[in-house]
Amino acid sequence: MPIPPEPQHPSYAKVFLTFARNSLVRDMMFRANFLIEAVSSLSWAVMNVGFYWIIFEHANSIGAQTGWEKYEFFVFMGTTWIINSIVQAFFMPNSEEFSELIRTGGLDFAMLKPIDTQFLISLRKVAWSSLANLVLGIVIVAISLAQLASRAEDPWQFQPAMLVLYPLYIACGVAILYSLMICLAATSVWLGRNQTLYDFWFYITNFSRYPMEIYARGWGLPLLVVFTFVIPVLVVVNVPARLLAEPLSPRASWEWPLAGFTLLATLGCLCFSRWVFRTALLSYRSASS
């Protein structure tokens, strides 16, 4: 077979599309299972809507003067699902497998492939069924915005800049969560097995699921600082949701600086996770081959 001329770098987009297609083909082989998975994650989300619906039956807003009233908060919640479902669809199954590859020595094969190892490890599988929540998130955001736009006093107004900024900050949020996840997964090089660290991931991201103002009291302040500036999980959902829902109008003075910081934090997280990943690979010793 003649050797095709050049392509020195593999086409990453093409490789990714192949991964995505393979995963979809695999998912479609077990269609009932796929459907059940999608319905399960949807019902979990619906149950959450129920919980907040009940809360808003009793309270007007989450926190006094924060502006997080029912539909503003539903925009927030929809944004949480959009971001989480993207992370769960593209990165979660792979990070789980990464720890397993380290433990079993299967990482050898990934490192031998002529493609960036982090790319290969991070995107090999796509859990398509997790995207059900993405759809639900978009629907919730759309319905809530329609409600906000049609209310009598101070209706929500569409600004063209949102079309660019909202997806941009969603991407930032996904990148920050991805970095955190890959860092945690990479630590299994040193720790062997790290089941507890996965729980840790869930518990940390748990902080990101609420408007950040709720921490701005009492002993929450140190948490607010740590989870904004050290492990920036609080900006993940807060920034895009605030941009879109505009709970305070006019916007608070700290919102734009926070948005700027988010961009920096995203870059910082990505670089840091890349560094952790490479350092982890250097310490990797194959196992059981």
Next chain:
Amino acid sequence: MSEAAALDGGRPDEKAGLTTRLVCWWTIFRIALEERLAYRGDFALGTLMRFLPIITQIFLWWAIFESIDGDLVGYSFPDMVAYYLLSMLGRAFSSMPGLASTIAKQIRDGELKKFLVQPIDLIGFFLLGRVAHKLAYYTISTLPFALVFYLCRDYFTDGWPSAYVMTMFCFSLILAFLLGFFMDLCIGLIGFWFLEVSSLLFIYMLFNFFLSGHMFPLDLLPSGIQAAVSCLPFKYLAYLPAAIFLGKIDSELLWIEMTTEVLWLVILICVARLLYGRGLRRYSGYGG
């Protein structure tokens, strides 16, 4: 079936039989206990971590209470936090991680055969195993639980409840354990008919989480729905113990609730026995 039923009933005919049986149960219990204590470090850390979501819950409710002034369906903010802590305690008794899936797996893999050829009753075996697991769990998790409750002591504004309420509370925790066990057991035994119960289990867990009061006090539900939810056995798993401790249930109602809970338990035990008996008739031991 006839052989299986004879083993299943487990009636010791003579005195020696009874002693052997007790020794057998004791051994099962001890093995399960030792198995559990092997991973105590991971265990204690895991328990402490499980309290982390409480932190976000505290701040969420803090913010909500700030915007409403006053109480929410009879709960003040400290009550609400105390409720979450107590419902976690209830869950520590009533949740049975992996029970239903283990039973379903044993049915699927044919591992269940061992209960047919050995003179051990499946339900008794699993119950003893769980009691041992729970005991191991409490010995290790008492420290983290005590630490968290101590740190949060200010949220318990009424202090310790009366001895009577305390007794009822302990009693409700034990019943919660048994009820949780038999509910999970029944789901697992459905595996005789479906083989794969994981999706059913997920739906059950969702309902369990929402309707047991683990997510929020059931008093918050709109009254119509609340009446319906009250008829289900889920509320005994987390809501009732917490509500008893916080004095949300007056003493007359308390008796009715406890009696209903015992009734539910009896019903579930019968259902479990029935499912097991019927299931064994369908059972064919696949696999080696």
